[in-house]
Amino acid sequence: MTRRVVITGIGVRAPGGSGKKEFWDLLTSGRTATRTISFFDPGAFRSRVAAECAFDPAQEGLTPRQVRRMDRATQLAVAAADEAVNDSGLRFDAVPPHRVGVSLGSAVAAATSLEEEYLVLSDSGREWLVDHDHLSPHMFDYLTPGAAAGELAWAVGAEGPVTLVSDGCTSGLDAVGHACELIREGTADVMVAGASDTPITPIVVACFDAIKATTPRNDDPEHASRPFDRTRNGFVLAEGAAVFVLEELEHARRRGARVYVEVTGYATRLNAHHMTGLKPDGREMAEAIRVALDESRVDPTAVDYVNAHGSGTKQNDRHETAAFKRSLGEHARRTPISSIKSMVGHSLGAIGSIELAACALAVEHNVVPPTANLHEPDPECDLDYVPLTAREARVDTVLSVGSGFGGFQSAVVLRRPSAVRW
Structure with a gap:
């Protein structure tokens, strides 16, 4: 079992x-x-x-x-x-x-x-x-x-x-x-x-x-x-x-505990490419996403919200956009995505857990947090990055991703417990 x-x-x-x-x-x-x-x-x-x-x-x-x-x-x-x-x-x-x-x-x-x-x-x-x-x-x-x-x-x-x-x-x-x-x-x-x-x-x-x-x-x-x-x-x-x-x-x-979410999938990959550089196709992040979704036993179309790494560097944001398209296919264009770093900055090693807290609360409240300061969307980042204002939406399955210097690429899937049938 x-x-x-x-x-x-x-x-x-x-x-x-x-x-x-x-x-x-x-x-x-x-x-x-x-x-x-x-x-x-x-x-x-x-x-x-x-x-x-x-x-x-x-x-x-x-x-x-x-x-x-x-x-x-x-x-x-x-x-x-x-x-x-x-x-x-x-x-x-x-x-x-x-x-x-x-x-x-x-x-x-x-x-x-x-x-x-x-x-x-x-x-x-x-x-x-x-x-x-x-x-x-x-x-x-x-x-x-x-x-x-x-x-x-x-x-x-x-x-x-x-x-x-x-x-x-x-x-x-x-x-x-x-x-x-x-x-x-x-x-x-x-x-x-x-x-x-x-x-x-x-x-x-x-x-x-x-x-x-x-x-x-x-x-x-x-x-x-x-x-x-x-x-x-x-x-x-x-x-x-x-x-x-x-x-x-x-x-x-x-013990009758209140459960926020179930952690159903996790994967990490390395690009073996460059200390700070990222390949434009987002292949390694896409692979981490694929494995995390497979472990969760969910199709990419089940993802209701993506919490992006969204650091605000030219290279990272293009890389992520490509990774989401590669891993989620056409569903990437229908999925709300946002970066809370626009509001709380980038706390290096801590931010992944801070973002997971935001994801769990998004499931609890059925609200997608926004990407603040997104007034002029980059044409190369052409997905739904939830600009400026939080959005009410049914959130059962959340994907959170991270990208780190050294080439680290990680993905975690959280799901509402009632949505999981194993």
Whole structure:
């Protein structure tokens, strides 16, 4: 008998709000959370806009000791996980701890704390010979990406498989996909899974400046992220986290849990082509979509909504458009597609999970979030990218895709439980 996986809890810490409800309100209103960077003086940089979270660790219930120990990305993950656990109604102390696991995604892990500690250690770069006594005693936690997954495991008492997945910008999809596979194979009954990234630091901003991947539209930050628009010129960097409680379906049924969606399909592929370049035909993304749909046992015509990667770079948006046509055929022209990065920016490894949260909420509310700032559609991106305004529609099956530097291409299919007949 095939073990099936459902989402029973959702927690979100994203730009423009704190929590799942504020996140959904932002998306459905079409408002944007992109602003001029406030975390540091961005004056020296080519791109000076970002989507920052209004996050207060003390208000989230984190103690001063936790704040000192945890990098900002870990803090966001723990806060989102706490919301997801409460949302699920699951008593973790009633589940055998070795049947509970964690799968967390992150692209740049503790980049915030690593940069801060380097500045302290080197006296803002002035010293080559440094004294390690100036370092935080928690430096090892910042250096080791798995520390964030460990914090989540401690928070919920998970003694099963605990993993940190880092596949660039597909990490948030891949972490959830990995968690589902562990449940399906019988290794775990419950997984706390999602992703978190806080890359709004000078060194990360400089890295994307160097390759001109981020937008230089600094005079109009609220409208700087323009996926699929003819005038798009790069993505807007962001931070955030989303975490889910995933359960084996019968485990959730036995306790009478509310189920948001079933995760019915997942696949990932690599283009083995270029670190940042994408082939124009979208073949690898299309292949990931095909396999995820096959695993879901649904025809492409069953897809009601596609949550696009939609980064707002010229290359990515053309690549995705080709991939949707290749994988969905003529149905691609009838399917609403949108990019929430137009509103909450691109939080690197975290965004895949944040987008999955949006997909699950789209199923719950039968609403497709819009692509903000899409005023002049690119003729090469000639599909229905739901411009400006949210759209009411029956949403039973959702496809969410991600594309990451290094050539990673991933796809996840979510379905309304009542629509699944296996």
